[in-house]
Each structure stands twice: as structure tokens, then as C-alpha cells.
Amino acid sequence: MNYFCATTIAAALMTLAVGQNASGPSSTDLIGRVTETTVLVLSGEGSGRLSSTSTGVIVRSNGVILTAYHAIRDAKEVQIRLKTGDVYDQVVLIGADERRDIAALKITATNLPTLPVGSGQDVVAGETVYVVANSAGLPWSSSKGVIAASRLADEIPGAGQGYRLLQFTAPVSAGSSGGPLVNARGALIGVITKGVPSGPGFAVPIETIIGLADGTMNLPLGSGTALQMPSNRQSPSSAAVVAANQQDILRSAKTIQVLSRTMYFTIDTLEKELAKQKEFGNLGMVLVNDSRVADLRITIDRPLFTYDFTYSVSDTRTSIVLETGKVTAINGGAAAGRIATELVSKWAKARRATSDSKSN
Numbered sequence: 001m002n003y004f005c006a007t008t009i010a011a012a013l014m015t016l017a018v019g020q021n022a023s024g025p026s027s028t029d030l031i032g033r034v035t036e037t038t039v040l041v042l043s044g045e046g047s048g049r050l051s052s053t054s055t056g057v058i059v060r061s062n063g064v065i066l067t068a069y070h071a072i073r074d075a076k077e078v079q080i081r082l083k084t085g086d087v088y089d090q091v092v093l094i095g096a097d098e099r100r101d102i103a104a105l106k107i108t109a110t111n112l113p114t115l116p117v118g119s120g121q122d123v124v125a126g127e128t129v130y131v132v133a134n135s136a137g138l139p140w141s142s143s144k145g146v147i148a149a150s151r152l153a154d155e156i157p158g159a160g161q162g163y164r165l166l167q168f169t170a171p172v173s174a175g176s177s178g179g180p181l182v183n184a185r186g187a188l189i190g191v192i193t194k195g196v197p198s199g200p201g202f203a204v205p206i207e208t209i210i211g212l213a214d215g216t217m218n219l220p221l222g223s224g225t226a227l228q229m230p231s232n233r234q235s236p237s238s239a240a241v242v243a244a245n246q247q248d249i250l251r252s253a254k255t256i257q258v259l260s261r262t263m264y265f266t267i268d269t270l271e272k273e274l275a276k277q278k279e280f281g282n283l284g285m286v287l288v289n290d291s292r293v294a295d296l297r298i299t300i301d302r303p304l305f306t307y308d309f310t311y312s313v314s315d316t317r318t319s320i321v322l323e324t325g326k327v328t329a330i331n332g333g334a335a336a337g338r339i340a341t342e343l344v345s346k347w348a349k350a351r352r353a354t355s356d357s358k359s360n
Contacts, residue, residue: 095215
């Protein structure tokens with residue numbers, strides 16, 4: 001009797017283990033498979049100047065990739081990098097859904113790995129999901145979370161309307177747009193549109209956009225041959241940071257570069273507004289496109305699903321943040337004028353204060 005019970009229990013445990021393995025791959029295997037299908041997307045503004053990095057996911061073995069539309073919409077040059085190290089400079093746009101912010105790209109490759117296509121309709125709150133993305137400039141970073149909700153974009157401020165989004169908790173940050181959202185069985189259930197640092201991520205259900213992979217737009221994008229990932233700047237020494245004087249930095253700055261981390265704000269908009277400021281011409285500052293010659297860097301962002309445009313001004317040598325601020329506006333054009341006014345006013349005040357202290 002004891003032998004029978006022991007045998008029965010052992011068989012039950014073995015059956016349970018087999019059932020668990022059949023439900024899906026291990027986390028390690030799953031992330032490995034997802035990583036193989038995830039690509040790095042480099043977008044440039046011309047002459048090899050990198051404007052953004054984002055993520056894409058291979059959905060057809062013949063080189064079709066889904067990514068975030070905003071990441072390549074205004075790009076003058078695009079490059080695709082695979083996890084294998086292969087680089088593709090000739091990229092074709094074959095489909096786009098502006099409402100859902102998803103684009104389909106095609107590269108000249110064959111026999112690429114893909115994931116089974118699942119469905120966002122079947123997900124339930126609390127279900128485990130995985131993300132692999134080029135998060136914060138670190139390619140092929142993985143994270144894990146759960147589905148928080150499936151909701152209409154209409155419910156989310158600034159997301160638009162007329163389509164569904166999957167809300168999830170896996171950490172995402174700048175560069176994650178276009179990355180795959182995968183369930184515990186290793187099936188692709190969504191493509192990330194954007195995430196909020198320290199906030200929720202959102203993905204478009206795959207069944208609503210997979211048709212883009214069969215698109216026939218065939219619009220060649222500019223060659224990305226000259227695009228390179230930004231080199232890691234050496235962190236300034238503690239002594240250099242301590243010795244740095246913010247007033248001196250502002251007083252001596254001659255060149256300024258503008259960067260935008262959001263599709264809702266274009267660089268040239270702020271450049272034009274700065275040039276309109278009467279006092280800007282008296283500051284002796286010049287706007288430049290090359291980060292190698294910029295003294296100051298203005299970075300603009302708009303947190304997802306808000307109308308808040310944030311800005312920061314940093315010293316390119318020490319990375320010290322000199323100014324930060326936020327304006328609330330209906331669009332980037334309206335925000336640019338207010339940001340330009342605030343920045344020029346602060347810079348002029350700082351330079352006047354420096355001059356007064358020297359005269360005393």
C-alpha cells in the first residue's frame with residue numbers, strides 16, 4: 001500500500017512537471033528567443049547625424065520588421081542592426097498606421113528568426129509578460145512584468161482614440177518604442193509604442209497591426225550607412241564636477257545644440273523661436289548640430305499622454321544640468337515659444353549677474 005501511494009504520488013508529480021514545461025519555455029529560453037528577433041533601429045537627420053534610437057521586432061523571416069512609426073517618420077536616414085551583428089543600411093517602408101503609431105519596414109534578409117503571433121484579445125490582468133528593447137541606449141535589455149489592463153486609447157490622455165492598448169508593468173524607457181511584448185508562452189502579443197519612466201508601458205495588440213507586414217508602400221528610406229551608435233562619453237572626474245561653476249559655464253558658453261526625445265516637438269521649432277528672441281543675439285551664442293562642438297545641450301521631452309513639455313540644459317563637458325523647467329501646451333509649436341522665452345531670460349540674467357559680480 002505504501003509502495004502504491006509512493007508510486008502514484010511520483011507519477012502525479014512527473015505529470016505536473018511535464019504539464020508545467022508544456023505550458024511554455026523557461027524565462028531564460030524565452031528571453032533568448034525574443035532577443036534574436038529584436039532589432040536596433042537607428043534614425044538620422046542627415047549627414048550621419050543620429051537623431052534617435054528605437055527598437056523593432058522581426059515578424060517575417062524575409063526581413064519584415066514592425067517598429068514605432070514616430071521613430072522613423074521624419075528620418076532622412078535609417079539603419080537596422082540585428083543581434084547577430086549584421087547591419088542593413090537600405091531600408092524600405094512598406095506600411096504605416098499613424099493612428100496606432102506603428103510602421104512596417106523591410107530589409108534585404110532571409111531566414112530570419114520570428115516569434116509565433118499571439119493575440120492581445122486573450123490577455124488577462126496579472127498575466128506575465130516580457131519585453132526586450134534598446135532601453136536607455138543599452139541594446140537588447142530584457143525586463144519582466146504583468147498585464148495591468150487592456151483599455152481604449154480614448155481613456156488615456158494624449159493617446160488618441162479609436163484603438164486599444166495593452167497596459168503593462170515591465171520597465172521601459174527611451175529607446176523601447178517598437179519593441180516586442182511577449183507572453184509567458186513566447187508568443188508576440190503586442191508592439192510597444194512608448195513607455196513612461198517609473199510609469200506604465202503601453203503596447204498595440206499584435207492582431208490589429210500584423211497586417212502592415214503585407215503592405216505594399218515600398219517607400220525607400222535614406223541610406224543609414226553613416227549612422228553610428230553614440231560613443232560612451234567618459235564620465236567627468238569628481239574634481240572636475242566640484243570645480244565647475246554653473247555661472248561660469250553659462251557665461252562662457254558659445255555653442256548650443258538642441259535635442260528632442262519626443263515626436264511631438266521638432267528641433268527646428270525651438271531653434272527658430274530662440275532666434276526670434278531679441279536678447280538671444282546679444283548673448284553671443286550660436287546654434288549648432290554637431291554635439292562635438294556644442295558647449296550646452298538643450299533636451300526636450302514630453303512624458304507620454306501628457307501635455308507637459310520638459311526641458312533641461314546641460315554642460316556637455318561635465319554633464320552638469322544647469323537649468324530645468326516645464327511648460328504645458330497644446331502642441332510643440334506653442335511650447336517652443338515659451339521655452340525659448342524662459343531660457344533666454346535665465347541666460348541673460350545669469351550673464352548680468354556674472355558681470356555685476358566682476359564689476360564689484
